[in-house]
Amino acid sequence: RGEAGALLRWDPILAAGVRMTVKVVDEFDAPLRGWYAHVGATIDGQWESRWGPTAADGRFVAENCADGAYMVDVTEPGARFPAFRIMGVRPSVDEMVLRMTRAMRATAVITGRIVDPDGNGIEGAEVGVRREGDPVVVTVRTTADDGRYRIERIPAGSYFVEARARGRPANRSGPHVVAADVTCDAGSLRLAAPGWLVIRLRRDAGLPVGRPEICCQNVAGGRFEWLDVDEHGVARSSPLVAGAYRLWIYGLDVVTRSQDLEIKAGERTTLDVGFASGVQLRLRFTDSPVSRDLRQLRFRAIDPAGAVVDEVVLDREPPKPFEWWCGLRLGPWVIEARTLDGALRASARVTVRGIEDAGRIVPIALN
Incomplete structure (x- = not known):
């Protein structure tokens, strides 16, 4: 602290x-x-990462790592997915040696065919694997004129095949268990005749609709679709x-x-949907030693009367x-x-x- 016009110096040591x-x-x-x-x-609540190729001696060096539980994975050149992944690694002066066996190399292949409702091959469909x-889908191939595809250079494991084509809804199959050095035939994946959804929005009290986010999920297949809202409050x-879908x-x-x-199928569903003004919070759930391996939880927002007004399962x-953007x-x-069997974790x-709270990060500790 100094007088007006004074020059102050600060030499922090990082x-x-x-x-x-x-x-x-x-x-x-x-x-x-x-x-x-x-x-x-x-x-400190933020995801940070470092990446790059290994040198001639097989080493990759990540500088200035903070104290924390790190994920480490390595991917073979040209491969679609990591050959190896380990969780909960603490930075150390000791070198970590990862030994890649033949069974871990990207030597597996997935083949199959994308067809229409009549069983005819669809040319030019985009095929991806997950x-x-x-959660990451890698789009790797478009189909030939008979609807066939071949996906190479993947490590052994369980994979879903996902496909989409112009004018048709996406679909997926799996999981397909793929072994090293083996070609797995995923069979035919059918892209059905489509339906469409149109939503006309209105905000409470006659206020302008604005540009809210809209998402619908196929209940059976788990797929998500995001819809853009135009200047008239209509989303297609x-x-x-x-x-069945949830919006x-x-x-x-x-x-x-x-x-x-x-x-x-073949029909356009139109809905008039009203919604209320509110505030969206970013609820961030911090781990304890006993919760850090959890992969799925159910979250609920409960009002003063004890009613559950919003509920979601997150992976x-x-x-x-875990983060939940909740309005x-x-x-x-x-x-x-809670866990899916009902055990309370927070x-x-x-x-x-x-509205000044919009987007505010609210930390909540898991037990």
Whole structure:
């Protein structure tokens, strides 16, 4: 602190982090060059990561790592998915050696065919694969004129196959268990005749609709579809698979609401949907030693009368935290987190004061 016009000097000393060294070798301990190494962790509520290729000696060095539980994975050059992943690694001066055996290499193949409702092959469909437990879909191939595809360079594991084509809803099959050095035939994946959804929005008290977010989920297949809202408050879907859906409306100034609906093949479903103004909070659930391996939880927002007004089941890939963007009315709330069998893992009281709270991160500890 100084007088007006005075020059103040501050020379902070920043602590150096720990260097993490990962060495990738084959089953004969020979170094593997050019493998893609990745380390990441949630530090002070933020995800941070470092990545790059291994050097000629098989090493990848991540500098200035903070103290935390890191995820480490390595991917073979040209492969679609990591060959190896380990969770909960603490930075250390000791070198971590990862030995890649033949069974871990990207030697598996998936083949199959994308067809229409009559069993005819669909040319030019986009085909992707997703490893079970991993949210990332890697689009790797478009189909030939007979609808066939061939996906190479994947490690052994369980995979879903997902496909989409112009004018048709996406679909998926699996999980398909794929072994090293084996070609797995995933069979025919059918892209059904589509249905469509049109939503006309209105906000309470006649206020302008704005641009809330809209998402619908196919209840049977678990797929999500996001709809853009135009300047007239109307949202239109891309082609959808016929069946039962759940619709969500949310946003920074919106009370989250959900609604069930049915989509029929060859028909356009139009809904008039009202929603209320509110405030969206970013609820971040911090782990304890006993919760850090949890991958799925059910979250509830409970009003002062004890009614559950919003409920969602969320997945995560540890060590990333569970986060729930939840839109609520002003006032006090109870937020609960439970396992799917009902065991309570967190209960916290949260008060929404006003629009200035929109997007505010609210930490809640899991037990």
